[in-house]
Amino acid sequence: MQDVTVLPHGVSKGNFLKAITEFREIVGPEYVKTDDEHIIQYTKIMVPDDEAKHTPSGILAPASVEEIQRILAVCNKYKVPVWTISTGRNLGYGSAAPATRGQMVLDLRRMNKIIEVDAELCYALVEPGVTYKQLYDYIHERNLPLWLSMPLPSAIAGPVGNTLDRGVGYTPYGEHFLFSCGMEVILANGELLRTGMGGIPNSNTWQVFKWGYGPYLDGIFTQSNFGIVTKMGFWLMPKPPVYKPFGVQFDNEADIVKIIDTIRPLRIANVIPSPVWVSHGLWDVAVMNKRADVYGKPGRMPDDVAEALIRKQGIGIWNVFTALMGTEEQVAVNWKMVEGAFKALGGKILVEEDVGDDPVFQYRKSMFSGTPTLREFGMYNWRGGGGSQWFAPVAQARGSETLKQMKMCKQTLDEYGIDYTAVFIVGWRDMHHVVDLLYDRTDPEEMRKAHDCYAKLLRQFAAEGYGIYRTSIAFMDEVADTFGPVKKDVNRRIKRALDPNGILSPGKSGIHI
Ligand SMILES: Cc1cc2nc3c(=O)[nH]c(=O)nc-3n(C[C@H](O)[C@H](O)[C@H](O)COP(=O)(O)OP(=O)(O)OC[C@H]3O[C@@H](n4cnc5c(N)ncnc54)[C@H](O)[C@@H]3O)c2cc1C
Incomplete structure (x- = not known):
């Protein structure tokens, strides 16, 4: 025993x-x-x-x-x-x-079968243990003209877990739950439920039509504990004939307002088909450096110090990255609009023809075409000690929201001595404002500060009407409280019915x- x-x-x-x-x-x-x-x-x-x-x-x-x-x-x-x-x-x-x-x-993890990849209808059906890398290799070995969308820990993570926690990737299919289609779920009493069209015996439409009949149930099995998902279908993107990734650098922190206000209409109209990544330069500095090598003091790194460091690295205070794709003609037309819009703002536009094999550009090019990489893990050398807690409030995709949220973040980060390493990811009408609270997990005082900092950010943001898109095992009850007692009670009633x-x-x- x-x-x-x-x-x-x-x-x-x-x-x-x-x-x-x-x-x-x-x-x-x-x-x-x-x-x-x-x-x-x-x-x-x-x-x-x-x-x-x-x-x-x-x-x-x-x-x-x-x-x-x-x-x-x-x-x-x-x-x-x-x-x-x-x-x-x-x-x-x-x-x-x-x-x-x-x-x-x-x-x-042992349940890792790729059950089906249909290259005509462009979908996959997989078991939970399948990794993005495994699926990527499967597609490439067979030379299928398909793209995956994956989160940054691409190679080691997988589509089922990521989608069930409502994670995101960076191709036009980056809102992963939106592009899932059909689940097989084991309920607590052992019954097997197939959602959507999966309830019809011998259905061949399970992975092509999401809604099925009656209430749409897939959502209740995400970010929840109502069932165990054992198969999940999701749509794959046809590989585009032309792919044009590009970056734009901006040199002032206040530029974020016009950046987001410029991106929003282009994104909502799908002129830019992919999510748009807008990282603060300190994020990129943190990926490439150890903090102790560039700044020896405790406390949140002051803005002027951060800005000097960012400029020294030759990157923007804000770094936009995204991609256009389609036929040559489509990309040419859309590029004209996008280039014109960013030029009018005074941003420095980076395209592959100019930057060549610059490693940062190449890395983001991979990320935006669903190719596995692990570069962003460099972040964890910044502080050392392996501590990370994502604070990820959702915002409207409006310039004015960025300044407001950034100011609120920085005030609280100041109190706890944590740097502002952050990115705004523009989805369609929304942004995920993702702040990585980096700290040394081997130092109990730093861990306490990171914990209290998150708790305070959460309270402050909720008081201003902001919720977060996902949280960690350390704050699940607190975050549930921010969404109100009725939501909590409905969740509890479903839980009691399905898993007494x-x-x-x-x-x-x-x-x-
Ligand atoms: C540097 C870095 C960058 C990151 N970037 C991103 C990013 O760009 N986008 C992003 O989304 N995330 C990102 N993450 C967070 C995270 O690593 C990924 O979301 C990752 O995909 C989640 O792990 P997983 O896929 O192994 O899911 P899992 O850990 O397997 O699952 C996640 C959760 O889903 C639930 N779950 C899992 N499987 C089932 C099941 N079969 N049935 C029912 N419930 C289940 C569980 O609650 C589980 O905790 C990042 C993390 C790091 C460190």
Whole structure:
């Protein structure tokens, strides 16, 4: 019998050991772990919270739908909760660790079949353990004229987990949940639900028509704990004949207002088909440098110091990046409009013909065409110590919002001595204002400050009417509170109806029974 370090809440040791024995019979002993050595790999978090609050009771790695159904029968019998991960790279949001201590992590990495890629209708159907890299290789080995959209940790993360947490990528299909089509979900009682057209036996439209009949259910299985998704379909983009990535640099912080007001109409009209990345220069400086090498003092880096550093690196105070695509004629027409608009603002336009193989340009070119890279991880050398918590409020895509949100952020970051490393990502009508709170996780005082800083930002932004698009295991209850008691109560009522024993990912998105 293996060691037991952490018991699930309210479960006796005797019952837990019985559950473990039954889990082993289902998946085989090598796929059930409760010892420290294995648990520790699932407890490594970047977010500012005590690991002890998120330590799992063990790990379960099933290989099939049928094994999960049998696991859930055992979970219901002994009230042992499972925290589902697909590829488990939710970095800066909790990685693979559960929202609350004492859950079995249900690691679906072994379920990694690419079930179907249809190059005519341009869709894929995959299992949860499939990574973006795996799918990318599959498409390229077969020379299929298709593009993927992926988040920055592309190579190591996967479409099912990313989409279920409502993550984003950088091609025109970058709003990933919008482009998902059809899910297979195991409910807490073991029933298998296929959403959309998947309920019709032998349907061949599951991956081409999202809505099915009656209430559209897919949304309730994202950022939630109402089911375990075991298959997900999503649309792939046809590879465009012409791809024209470009950047524009701006030299003043206040330029952000006109930048966003210029992008908005071009983006809403789809003249620019992709999301638009507008990073503050300090973000790019942080990716390329260690803070201690360029600035030795504690406290938030003052704006004048940051601006001098940014200029020294030859980048903009704001760095726009996005891409046009289509036929040669389409790109030419749209480029005329886009180039004209950015020239009128006085930005420095960067196109491949001029910058050649500049590594930053080439990296962003890959990112905007769905090619796996991991360059952005350079961020974690800035402070060192592996601490990161994303603060990501949503804003209207209006210039005036940027200055307001930036000012609010900087005031609070000043209090806690954290740098403003941030990017505005313009979706369509919205922006995700993504601020990476970078801190040294090995220093308890820095961790406390990062934690309190996030909590204060959250309260302040909510008081001004702003919500965030996603959060980490450290703040799920607090964020749920910002969306109001009725939303919370509806979530709880759905949870009680679908999972009366509360065995699926308790605490996810602040949802408890
Ligand atoms: C430098 C850096 C850059 C980043 N950039 C981006 C970015 O551009 N865009 C972005 O979106 N994110 C980004 N991230 C955050 C994160 O790493 C990615 O979103 C990543 O894709 C999430 O991990 P995953 O795909 O392995 O999902 P997982 O960790 O497997 O899943 C995420 C969550 O979804 C739920 N879930 C997963 N699988 C299931 C299932 N089968 N059934 C039910 N619920 C499930 C769970 O609650 C889980 O915690 C970045 C992180 C870093 C460190």
